[in-house]
Amino acid sequence: QVQLVESGGGLVQAGGSLRLSCAASGRTFSNYLMGWFRQAPGKEREFVAGISRSGGSTYYADSVKGRFFISRDNGKNTVYLQMNSLKPEDTAVYYCAADRTLSPVVRRTSAAYDYWGQGTQVTVSS
Secondary structure (H helix, E strand, O other), X not given: OOOEEEEOOEEEEOOOOEEEEEEEOOOOXXXXXXXXXXXXXXXXXXXXXXXXXXXXXXXXXXXXXXXXXXXXXXXXXXXXXXXXXXXXXXXXXEEEEEEOOOOOOOOOOHHHOOEEOOOEEEEEEO
């Protein structure tokens, strides 16, 4: 089992940047595929980015491609989401999640993930 704690959210103006961090407990962090999701008020939770166990492969939603970058440091049991050129429509609660699947394929559906953090609020003002 793994516990996830996000940090780094806040209020930023449009065009600004934030870096989210997600610290994981346990010694098997490198066994998990990791993902970032977000949920805006009145909307469903949506996939933002995902990363393979080694960090060598990354995947993004079309809406954030070229602006957001996911990375991980297995030595620090941490996954990051660097968010640049933020837009008001990026406003949401951001969650990190861990998928314990044995498959190497990063999945984009929230139901596939086994463990979730509590979320961190990101608000982008216009």
